[in-house]
Amino acid sequence: MNFNLKSLKYFIPCLGLMTACNSNNTEQTPPTALLDTVALSQKAIALAYQDGQKIVATSIDTLKQISFGGATDPAISPDGNKLAYTLTDSTGGRSIWIADMENKSQGKLQVNSNNFYQAVWSPSGATVAFSIFNPKSLWKIGVIKTDNTGYKTIDSASNINVYAPTWKNETELLGHDLNHLYTFDIQGKIVDTKLIADLIGKDFSVASSNRFFYTSDGKKLIFNVGNTDILEGLTGPSEAVYILDLASKKVDRISPKGVNVPYLFVTTDDRIFYSGAEKPFTQSKIYVSDLSGNIKTIVDKGTNPTGTLK
Template identity: 75%
Template sequence: MTTFKSHLTLAIIPCLVIFASCNPNNNDQTKSTAILDTVSLSSKNFALAYQDGQKIVATSIDTMKQISFGGATNPSISPDGNKLAYTVTDSAGSRTIWVADLENKSQSQLQVNSNNYYQAMWSPDGNSIAFNIFNSKNLWKVGVIKSDNTGYIMLDNASTLNVYSPTWKNENELVAHDLTNLYTFNTSGKLIDTKAIADLIGGDFALASSNHFFYTKDGRKIIFNAGNADSLEGLTGPSEAVYILDLASKKVDRISPKGINVPYVFLTADDRIFYSGYEKPFIQSKIYVSDLSGTIKTVVDKGTNPTGALK
């Protein structure tokens, strides 16, 4: 069963509350009346973005400088920390991706001919954005667009493959999966490689369409989260954890400790692993950061769906 971890039940405001109103050129959106809850954006270096209930928070890595705003989900901060991509869901349930410039306060909707695309992922150099998109054949595909909102392309649109949770393997290639296989596409839209997930990580893991696979910078390892056989008293549903796969040895090591359920993981282009996880009584999620060797620090005491910029 493919289960998306969506936020459709949230009360969505069409625009970031950083700004006084929505893009004046979009007549279908209503104005936002929410107000930024910090005094100034000047001299702030953003390194992390995450979800906190019905708002998004952008913060420095030490959390001493931060802004927060409502009306958006699926935060994705650019590698330089200056832009933020996010999903907006309207009253009809349509999902679209917008990009906010945190320096000049501008915002714009990605120019994509669809009313159901979400889950933005910046390329390592910040020049492109990938995302999941529902096509006219009712299939999930990968869309890619340049960060200046030009050059949109849907990858592998002619095939009958459903693919989920795209990530960047490098500047020229992306990966996505269909619960069974991990596919590699080039940025021209061609499918160039297919690997059986069971051959990579074994058959002891349970996958959902929201699970991600990230290649490390050197291409030698894969970071992923997946369901496991842990029995966590008080947890409703399966437990998930973060793992690292060494492609040469095919050895899989666990990154997140036992006792924590991890439904979301993100790898920065400089190989830092951010993830959000719940400990017993599984009510409040914290955000952690780890290196590839498994040295873990708690970053935020309350939050989900983290993404990080470069150091």
């Protein structure tokens, strides 16, 4: 492994992960990663995103970065000291791993499943939520503390699918079933159910990957959904980022027309990160916006951004 100060890189060997590096071995060999000797928190890491087959963790100006291949679903912790990501084994099983950027260690979340992915950090960074496929062949929300204690499946007894978990606050989570937006407490009880069409109108379509975020004051809802835009050259419905004022019921568009936005992330200090592509829809850029729709391009090639607190 070669490191340099301009572009610090590490990779995870044996990314078959759940099979040993040597096909003659019967025991699974977990991956390891060697991080730079300088703690990444001192490098002001503020953003993580996908660039093709690699993950990049970078400063907001992208001048300092570290990257590695073979992983997906990057999720930087609110303080920028940890990075969660998904690894896929040779049989298609998915699991979430966390790299501690301070002590340069990494480990798999101890969840009794071979299909859980796409971590999202609680506002304090103490707990991770994720999508998990349960024994009833339903999608649910899993939660676990980063020290691998307190694991539970939210709403495990019901027969509804719940997609795209996000945190409303430290003790409540959001998820949806394409038609309803649910709020769960950390113990798994449904504390609120809203019909999505009643919230945002009937002119939008919701996919399992679409996410909903409350603003820090709880007065607005930020989300990406399909719309009726016709974008020549785009396969499938166009998606965009919107913001709903819960008091006035007014929905405003954040992302510009002509940009398809399949991925959204909102920090707990209300910065809106999203990745989107314009015609010919072959390369996605990463943008950041405030609640007023003031947009800045921050990465010219990338998808699936997550950001830290300022």
